[in-house]
Amino acid sequence: MSLAVDPSTRPSRRRRLPTGVRAKLFAYALVAPVVLLIIGLVAYPFFFAIYVSFTDQVVGSVGKFIGFANFVYLSKSATFTAAIWNTVIIVLVSDGLKLLIGLGLALLVHQAIPGRGIFRSFLMLPWAMPAFVAFLTWRVLYQPIGGGINLVLTGTGIYPHVVDWLGQRQTAMGSVIAASVWRGFPFWFISILAALQSVPKDLYEAAHIDGANAWRRFWVVTVPGIRQVVIVTTLLSSIWTANGFEHVWLLTAGGPSDATMVFPVLAYFGMQTQRVGEAAAVSVAMLPILAILVIFATSLMMRDED
Amino acid sequence: MDDKPNSAARGWTRRRVLGTAASSLAIAAAGSFPMPAIAQSKKLTYWGGLIFSDEANKLLTDTINAWGAANGVATEVVMINQNETVQKVSAAVSSNTMPDALDLGLDLLLLLSRQDQFITLDDLYKKIGDAQGGWFEGTDKATDTTKDAGGRTGIPFGVNGNLLLRRKDLLEPAGFTEAPKTWDELVAQAVAVNKSPVSGLGLALSNVGDANVQVNVLQSYGGRIADDAGKKVTIKSAETRTYLTWLKDAWDKGIFPPGNTTWDGAGDNQAYLSGQAAFIANTGSVGIAAKNDDPELYDGSAFSPLPAGPKGTISPITPQTRAITKNSGAQDEAKALLEHLAQPEFMNAYFNVAIYGPVLKSQEKLSAFDGTNPILAGLLNLAKAGTAPAYPDVYNAAWADLSSNFIIPKMCQRVVVDGWDFDKAMDEAQTQGQIIYDKY
Numbered sequence: 001m002s003l004a005v006d007p008s009t010r011p012s013r014r015r016r017l018p019t020g021v022r023a024k025l026f027a028y029a030l031v032a033p034v035v036l037l038i039i040g041l042v043a044y045p046f047f048f049a050i051y052v053s054f055t056d057q058v059v060g061s062v063g064k065f066i067g068f069a070n071f072v073y074l075s076k077s078a079t080f081t082a083a084i085w086n087t088v089i090i091v092l093v094s095d096g097l098k099l100l101i102g103l104g105l106a107l108l109v110h111q112a113i114p115g116r117g118i119f120r121s122f123l124m125l126p127w128a129m130p131a132f133v134a135f136l137t138w139r140v141l142y143q144p145i146g147g148g149i150n151l152v153l154t155g156t157g158i159y160p161h162v163v164d165w166l167g168q169r170q171t172a173m174g175s176v177i178a179a180s181v182w183r184g185f186p187f188w189f190i191s192i193l194a195a196l197q198s199v200p201k202d203l204y205e206a207a208h209i210d211g212a213n214a215w216r217r218f219w220v221v222t223v224p225g226i227r228q229v230v231i232v233t234t235l236l237s238s239i240w241t242a243n244g245f246e247h248v249w250l251l252t253a254g255g256p257s258d259a260t261m262v263f264p265v266l267a268y269f270g271m272q273t274q275r276v277g278e279a280a281a282v283s284v285a286m287l288p289i290l291a292i293l294v295i296f297a298t299s300l301m302m303r304d305e306d
Numbered sequence: 307m308d309d310k311p312n313s314a315a316r317g318w319t320r321r322r323v324l325g326t327a328a329s330s331l332a333i334a335a336a337g338s339f340p341m342p343a344i345a346q347s348k349k350l351t352y353w354g355g356l357i358f359s360d361e362a363n364k365l366l367t368d369t370i371n372a373w374g375a376a377n378g379v380a381t382e383v384v385m386i387n388q389n390e391t392v393q394k395v396s397a398a399v400s401s402n403t404m405p406d407a408l409d410l411g412l413d414l415l416l417l418l419s420r421q422d423q424f425i426t427l428d429d430l431y432k433k434i435g436d437a438q439g440g441w442f443e444g445t446d447k448a449t450d451t452t453k454d455a456g457g458r459t460g461i462p463f464g465v466n467g468n469l470l471l472r473r474k475d476l477l478e479p480a481g482f483t484e485a486p487k488t489w490d491e492l493v494a495q496a497v498a499v500n501k502s503p504v505s506g507l508g509l510a511l512s513n514v515g516d517a518n519v520q521v522n523v524l525q526s527y528g529g530r531i532a533d534d535a536g537k538k539v540t541i542k543s544a545e546t547r548t549y550l551t552w553l554k555d556a557w558d559k560g561i562f563p564p565g566n567t568t569w570d571g572a573g574d575n576q577a578y579l580s581g582q583a584a585f586i587a588n589t590g591s592v593g594i595a596a597k598n599d600d601p602e603l604y605d606g607s608a609f610s611p612l613p614a615g616p617k618g619t620i621s622p623i624t625p626q627t628r629a630i631t632k633n634s635g636a637q638d639e640a641k642a643l644l645e646h647l648a649q650p651e652f653m654n655a656y657f658n659v660a661i662y663g664p665v666l667k668s669q670e671k672l673s674a675f676d677g678t679n680p681i682l683a684g685l686l687n688l689a690k691a692g693t694a695p696a697y698p699d700v701y702n703a704a705w706a707d708l709s710s711n712f713i714i715p716k717m718c719q720r721v722v723v724d725g726w727d728f729d730k731a732m733d734e735a736q737t738q739g740q741i742i743y744d745k746y
Contacts, residue, residue: 059396059414060421076741078734079711144564145503145582164564169723172568253513256567257719269513273710274392274417 053280063277070281080282082258083266087289090177090248090262091241097181098237099230102188107222110196120193127186135250138179142166142251166252169259176260180247184237191233192226199225228304235297239290349380350636350643353394355409355626356385358591362660365652373646379639399423406634407643409463412448412695413706415627419455424629426457430641434461434648439667444623448694448701460627461644463653464662467623467692468519468587468612469684475606476504476584485610489523489552492585492613496561499584506561508583510715511722512569517715519587519612522622524549524714525698526615531708532743536700539739541717542732549615550721550728557722567723579603587612590661590681609684611691623692626662657682663689704746713739 017025053070057063074080105123109116126134141148142165153159165175203221212220245264248254254261254269263286270279354366367383374381384405386394391410395418398404404423418424435441441462451459470492472485476499486492496506510516521531528545532538556562563577575592577583579600586592596604612621628647630640646652650672657664657674663685664670675686695701717735720726726734 058417058421059392060399060418060423073741073745078738079716162564166568167565167723168567250570252568253570255513255719256723257716259723269711271393271396273707274396274414275707276396 049280050284052277053284055277057275057277057280059274059276066277070278071285073278074281074285079254079258079261079266080285083254083261083263083282084289086173086258086260087242087262087286089173090180090244090260091238091293094177094180094184094241095234095237097177098185098188099234101181101185102192102233103230105185105189106192106196110193123189124186126183127190129183131183131246132250134183135179135247138175138182139166139251142175167256169256172252172256172259176248176251179251180241180244183247184241187237188233191229195226195229196222228301231297231300231304235294238293242286242290242293348378348636348639349382350374350407350634350639351382351384351405352640352643353391353405353408354383354385355391356387357660359594359659359661362656365656365659366647369647369652370643373643377639377642379636379643381643402633404631404633406636407628407630407640409626409628410460412460412625412627415449415460415629416451416454416706417703418629419451419459422455423632424455424459425632425634425637426455426459427461427630427641427644428457430645431458431461434645435666438648438650438669441666442664442689444689444692444694445625445665448623449625449627460625460629461648462625462627462665463647464626464657464660465623465665465689465692466589466626466662466685467621467688468522469590469609469681469688470612471578471586471588471590471592472608472610473499473504473584473606474608485608486613489526489613489615493552493556493559493561496556496585497559500559500561503582504584505563505577505582506559506584507556508563508574508577508586509566510569510574511562511567511718512573513712513715514569514571514573515709516569516571516574516587517712517718518709520553520718521709521714522612522620523552523615525620526613526617527552528615528617531696531699531705531714531739534700536702536704537743539736539743541713541739542729542736545617546732547728550717550731553718554721554728562722567719590685593681594661609680611684611687619693620697621688621692622695622697623663623688624695625665661685665689702746704743707745708739708742711738711742713742 016022052063054065054067055063056066056069109120109123113119144150144162144164144167147165149165150162154162163171165171199222203225204217207217207221242262243264244262245268248260248262248265249268252260254265263282267279267282270276270282273279352370354363354370356363363385367385370381370383373379386408388411391414395404395408395410395414399418399421410418415424431441440446442465445462445465449458449460449462451457470485472495474483477483477495480495480498482495482498486495493507498506500506509519511520524546525531527549529543529549530540530545533540563583566573566577569577574583574586574588575595578586578588578592579595581603590609593604593607593609596607612619628644630637630644634640648666650669653664653669654672654674656662657669657672658679661681663682664672664675669675670686670690675682677683696705699705713735716738717731720731720734721728
């Protein structure tokens with residue numbers, strides 16, 4: 001059976017957009033929710049934070065525009081200067097160590113050794129542990145009285161005196177970095193291990209046939225093969241380390257005497273003073289450092305692509 | 307048959323996807339609008355200050371809810387960790403989602419009062435005071451926001467402050483039966499019982515609020531943060547040098563616990579509770595914890611006021627207040643609630659499980675302060691004789707900012723951690739302090 005339609009009752013055909021335009025509109029419509037989310041959840045807070053850093057906003061007020069006054073104030077603060085250097089040191093040293101440890105362990109478990117599956121899982125434990133638990137545990141280990149490290153050192157006779165690891169300038173930064181490296185190296189390890197597994201074995205065999213020794217094979221085959229991954233890992237890890245709050249807060253709260261003060265902890269202190277503009281300025285002041293890092297890493301990756 | 311498929315059986319077209327998404331958005335948007343007032347009952351949201359005592363938190367919550375049930379007001383009590391009050395209030399002010407009433411400390415009360423966030427409560431303040439013998443002088447002066455807000459915006463409900471907590475079970479065998487009267491006596495007693503694993507003097511010198519006790523010590527030696535106008539920083543002085551001499555001398559005697567320069571807010575608590583400190587200055591929470599978890603330690607402990615320096619005792623009170631927000635739609639109900647929460651029956655029960663001292667003179671007669679609880683007895687003394695916040699300095703925004711930046715504890719760290727000489731440490735504190743004061 002067919003249904004007859006009276007042509008006089010058929011709605012007049014509306015003018016339709018060309019197919020290409022309709023396809024584009026449809027594409028935009030599909031992308032729009034994501035764009036709106038990014039604008040709402042990333043771009044707006046980001047640019048609003050920058051705006052707030054140029055205001056004298058305190059809790060409960062909108063604040064007024066004061067230009068660079070917050071940054072001028074910060075530049076006069078000894079704590080701010082300490083935070084700049086400490087942040088740079090923590091990022092450079094801890095990420096350098098994470099690279100060395102992650103690379104070394106990845107090369108090790110990339111070999112066909114017995115039980116390497118268990119070993120790989122075991123190495124991921126620090127990364128899997130909540131940061132809060134990890135750093136509180138390190139704090140307990142560093143305790144002068146009853147702390148695990150001092151107990152081992154004094155018990156074995158390696159060093160007979162109790163060391164206040166977190167309480168003195170000479171050891172505080174090193175202690176924070178050690179804990180940070182322990183927590184963060186598994187990310188490097190797993191990233192580099194994945195990159196190693198993607199390097200074609202043929203290249204090693206060819207290099208071997210050409211007479212390259214292990215060290216030479218590492219430099220001409222392994223390093224180029226994992227270079228891109230290392231650059232991306234460096235970028236991500238450096239940003240995380242620079243933005244990291246809990247490792248310093250839980251271990252030293254920036255002390256002693258600003259020896260471990262970093263940007264995020266300083267920004268937190270800014271919030272405690274209820275001066276939102278200043279706290280935002282501390283966070284914004286960190287952007288140039290991160291921007292340099294991002295530009296450097298991106299240029300390296302682009303050079304590789306070229 | 308050439309039938310058109312019915313709509314239910316049709317597949318998802320682009321138009322249907324977009325149409326459904328648009329409908330969903332419209333429904334979600336509509337859901338976010340408030341329902342008509344006629345459909346709502348009067349609701350009162352209260353942000354209570356979460357303290358360490360579960361009993362106190364429960365008592366406050368239950369009392370507010372019971373009051374709401376009895377008065378036909380739907381109450382919602384949200385207990386806010388006091389360490390997070392600033393962040394929560396900051397977000398709430400920005401998003402216009404402040405509660406109807408809330409507990410808050412003096413700093414935040416003053417700050418938000420200047421921002422015109424609260425209604426004035428002079429009548430209620432007077433009514434409660436008149437009914438209960440008047441307010442203690444220190445509380446009365448400290449919580450007067452008239453200059454900033456045109457009236458009183460906070461109803462005080464308790465004060466806290468630092469007491470000296472000591473291990474009498476260690477000190478008495480060493481010949482010290484009385485609490486130290488001066489900071490020098492304190493050091494002498496601490497030295498006498500300073501034997502590993504017990505450190506004599508468990509005072510924090512880190513970037514933490516507890517370390518600001520050092521400001522009180524400095525002031526008791528005659529040092530000042532700023533001049534009487536509260537404008538010009540005067541940290542560098544002969545009196546501050548004397549104070550630093552006392553500190554360095556105590557440090558060199560090895561009576562501070564290792565790690566105290568990086569302690570967090572619980573550092574002194576943990577040191578005392580684990581038996582590693584003979585003296586600490588604390589609000590009394592440690593005493594409560596010891597009473598619950600380590601009765602032997604509690605029995606071996608005693609509480610006393612902070613010692614005096616050459617210029618007297620500086621033992622500031624920290625009032626806690628309740629306030630009603632300007633945007634509240636239930637201001638009358640909130641006022642009635644605050645009056646209810648000031649009644650002696652509730653406050654007596656609350657004082658017994660919380661760690662606050664009294665604010666009203668008649669509260670001295672409550673059974674909570676009959677002397678059987680040494681912590682509450684100490685807090686009663688504090689309420690009656692404690693000094694105003696910042697005294698002898700001026701309590702203003704610059705003072706609060708300087709305290710939050712731990713300028714004095716950092717000066718101490720420069721001396722004991724970095725080994726700076728007194729002049730260099732004072733110069734830095736003076737400069738950094740003036741930079742802060744110049745902002746206001």
